[in-house]
Amino acid sequence: MKFGYFDDRNREYVITQPDTPLPWINYLGCQAYFGIISNTAGGYSFYRDARLRRITRYRYNNVPLDFGGRYIYLRDEESKQFWSPSWQPTRNDLKNYACRHGMGYTTIGSEYSGIEARTRYFVPLDENLEIWQLTVTNRRAARAHISAFASIEFCLWDAQDDATNFQRNFNTGQVEVEDGVIYHKTEYRERRDHFAWFACSEPGAGFDTQREAFLGRNRGWDRPATVEAGQLTNSIAHGWSPIGAHQVKIDLAPGETRQIVFALGYHENPKDQKFDPPGSQIINKKLVKPVIAKYLDASQADAAFERLRRYWDGLLGIFQVDTPDIHTNRMVNIWNAYQCMATFNMSRSASFYESGIGRGLGFRDSNQDLLGFVHMAPKRARERILDLAATQLPTGGAYHQYQPLTKRGNNDIGGGFNDDPHWLIVGVSAYLKETGDWSILDEPVPYDNEPGSEAPLYNHLQRSFRYTLERLGPHGLPLIGRADWNDCLNLNCFSDTPGQSFQTTTNKDGKVAESVFIAGLFVHAGRELAAIATHRGLNAEAASYRSEAAKMESVILEHGWDGEWFLRAYDDFGAKIGSKECEEGKIFIESNGFCVLAGIGLEDGKAAKAMEATRKHLATEHGIVVQQPAYSRYYLNLGEISSYPPGYKENAGIFCHVNPWIMIAETRLGHGDLAHDYYTRINPSAREEISDLHRCEPYVYAQMIAGKDAPSFGEAKNSWLTGTAAWNYYAIVQWILGVRASLDGLEIAPVIPKSWPGFTATRIFRGVTYKIAIERKGEGNRIALTMDGAPIEGNVVPPPTDGRKEVSIKGILS
Numbered sequence: 001m002k003f004g005y006f007d008d009r010n011r012e013y014v015i016t017q018p019d020t021p022l023p024w025i026n027y028l029g030c031q032a033y034f035g036i037i038s039n040t041a042g043g044y045s046f047y048r049d050a051r052l053r054r055i056t057r058y059r060y061n062n063v064p065l066d067f068g069g070r071y072i073y074l075r076d077e078e079s080k081q082f083w084s085p086s087w088q089p090t091r092n093d094l095k096n097y098a099c100r101h102g103m104g105y106t107t108i109g110s111e112y113s114g115i116e117a118r119t120r121y122f123v124p125l126d127e128n129l130e131i132w133q134l135t136v137t138n139r140r141a142a143r144a145h146i147s148a149f150a151s152i153e154f155c156l157w158d159a160q161d162d163a164t165n166f167q168r169n170f171n172t173g174q175v176e177v178e179d180g181v182i183y184h185k186t187e188y189r190e191r192r193d194h195f196a197w198f199a200c201s202e203p204g205a206g207f208d209t210q211r212e213a214f215l216g217r218n219r220g221w222d223r224p225a226t227v228e229a230g231q232l233t234n235s236i237a238h239g240w241s242p243i244g245a246h247q248v249k250i251d252l253a254p255g256e257t258r259q260i261v262f263a264l265g266y267h268e269n270p271k272d273q274k275f276d277p278p279g280s281q282i283i284n285k286k287l288v289k290p291v292i293a294k295y296l297d298a299s300q301a302d303a304a305f306e307r308l309r310r311y312w313d314g315l316l317g318i319f320q321v322d323t324p325d326i327h328t329n330r331m332v333n334i335w336n337a338y339q340c341m342a343t344f345n346m347s348r349s350a351s352f353y354e355s356g357i358g359r360g361l362g363f364r365d366s367n368q369d370l371l372g373f374v375h376m377a378p379k380r381a382r383e384r385i386l387d388l389a390a391t392q393l394p395t396g397g398a399y400h401q402y403q404p405l406t407k408r409g410n411n412d413i414g415g416g417f418n419d420d421p422h423w424l425i426v427g428v429s430a431y432l433k434e435t436g437d438w439s440i441l442d443e444p445v446p447y448d449n450e451p452g453s454e455a456p457l458y459n460h461l462q463r464s465f466r467y468t469l470e471r472l473g474p475h476g477l478p479l480i481g482r483a484d485w486n487d488c489l490n491l492n493c494f495s496d497t498p499g500q501s502f503q504t505t506t507n508k509d510g511k512v513a514e515s516v517f518i519a520g521l522f523v524h525a526g527r528e529l530a531a532i533a534t535h536r537g538l539n540a541e542a543a544s545y546r547s548e549a550a551k552m553e554s555v556i557l558e559h560g561w562d563g564e565w566f567l568r569a570y571d572d573f574g575a576k577i578g579s580k581e582c583e584e585g586k587i588f589i590e591s592n593g594f595c596v597l598a599g600i601g602l603e604d605g606k607a608a609k610a611m612e613a614t615r616k617h618l619a620t621e622h623g624i625v626v627q628q629p630a631y632s633r634y635y636l637n638l639g640e641i642s643s644y645p646p647g648y649k650e651n652a653g654i655f656c657h658v659n660p661w662i663m664i665a666e667t668r669l670g671h672g673d674l675a676h677d678y679y680t681r682i683n684p685s686a687r688e689e690i691s692d693l694h695r696c697e698p699y700v701y702a703q704m705i706a707g708k709d710a711p712s713f714g715e716a717k718n719s720w721l722t723g724t725a726a727w728n729y730y731a732i733v734q735w736i737l738g739v740r741a742s743l744d745g746l747e748i749a750p751v752i753p754k755s756w757p758g759f760t761a762t763r764i765f766r767g768v769t770y771k772i773a774i775e776r777k778g779e780g781n782r783i784a785l786t787m788d789g790a791p792i793e794g795n796v797v798p799p800p801t802d803g804r805k806e807v808s809i810k811g812i813l814s
């Protein structure tokens, strides 16, 4: 069952039924001002940091789940009926409801009692505001007299405090209303220099800023007393809950259309110019007024929207592909790339599953996210890498997370996740391959943000690598620390106290438990680092990285091999995890995926065996589960993984983040059919038809799909903010389609299904447009390449040296 359809030409997903199984959302904004918007206009906005600069209030895990947002109400002055064109919060029986989620904007509209209304929500580039363009059309034969109400509830900035500290917060709320613009200024009188504003393009018929005045006593957003009565009350909030509500009256002849622009924004004043007149308590509005005036002009709003469209044309135009598979095309060309931008901007902070108050930016997550967006935003990737590296600890270890506003490592969680440092190497390597910008390695970057500790970024990579060499366990495998990629495999935790954090509780000295996954990652990162060192002319150093990687490879083959697959780890007792000897958790995806991805066991058949075992024991029709058999009870020595009921999350759920490791591993074995088959199993577009089972959005990946041990096998959760976005993009583009950035140029090595006659693609790489056409002439993966007709030796297309800005690459697969 579907709840909408893809409109690929407009790069939109069109939801045609408002009661989707879960809120199906989109992101507004891509620089500093952000919003989350659901298909029924639920959601909220914030400036840079979803916790510390929350602009509008949102109640997570509400009943119904998604309630509160950017709500517009229409009221028919004659019949006195009122409704919301976005369905929520009034839930009328609407005609022609459609929500179009597009690239950085969402349009929601419908028809009710002959009145058509559509609102386009977006954030203009380079501005700290959002625009709601409401278009109302009278489809009746008679004149219509309509009142339009637009409403939002302000958050008192710190979302955590806002949701808990009522003894204070019910007293602090303050607003101003001037020339019809509502200004929210709670705490502006003291240490804040910022305020929010909510404005309307038309002369208002009324406003409200106190929630209770707007809603009426004991009422909710579904039936505001003022909307019901048809008149706002011009309330001024003191304490309690400041809101913004505007009322506009519109008279429409039959067939007539009117547009109203509402705009909500954030503004910071210079500290010494906060008040006007100086010495008063009144907000100085001189700087913000021109911005407000500009965007209340519908033609300016339209122009800003066009700019946003062109911005996305540019970003998505960097890689476009045409294959025989519509789901591949759609995800690669539109949605997966788009999701990568969202994960870059949000990391794991704000979605409908991440409350925006918990996690900052993860060190390992943000580095992996680079794989998916570095080609779209290399400058921002550069900045992100330097920020991440600046939180690295002098030991080479890393804070697990940092807060984007302060850019400081998060002390509550701390470090000791022993895979973390290697992801910096992976991220920097991806950046170098894409951009060829070697200067980044010479950037001075501090450790732990300590002034005076600056060292070239390259030094950070060296320490990352050494970190593991200084932390090897009894078998010579890397010690796992608090956890590796699998946050829930907590082998040094042994927690028996309810509520303790599995990630920060450490009861063991950490000298025994080892990770085969980190070992595989170390081999991979070591080879990447060796290639970087070679490029810098550091041949001896490169050789030492290669030899350390080779040494680790033999340790893995000796102590990390279980006979038919790679082991996962050794626990604090030195016992195996992910072995046929185990009662549960005999085989895991991560070590098998990453070891093969790193090339381990390709020569002696172990890689092929491991992938065969993965297919046999872990693959399901809905994707590949983390491990089998699922843990049926809590294991003190394993930690959080066994806290989840079987089939969910890390306990044998289908973690879509790691499925691509298997896809890439299969391409390394030359298995294009299987790689693409795995790709398709979790491809959200390919799952659109089973939206009633899948439940999450069919246009973006979710972190997890319930595994076969769960009663809801096939049900997705936690959509949008997941490493799944970057890794799937990377797997399909760089390994299955095989168009990949390398240090020496664009490499082309497709491992595609046998049934594909080929594909075409356009790739803009280091300023050159490559028009690529791959044609299959045989069943294998051997490729013969030409550039503008001239044969190329090998797989790497060297950048043209004669100034050609566009070249044609032909590849014959045989």
Ligand code: GLC
Residues within 6 Å of the ligand: 348, 362, 364, 365, 484, 485, 486, 487, 488, 650, 657, 703, 722, 723
């Ligand atoms: C989540 C975390 C990520 C971790 C994964 C597996 O996606 O954000 O850091 O690797 O879970 O536990």
Ligand code: GLC
Residues within 6 Å of the ligand: 487, 488, 503, 649, 650
């Ligand atoms: C990761 C995991 C999740 C776990 C969390 C703990 O995000 O995906 O299962 O609860 O880490 O911080």
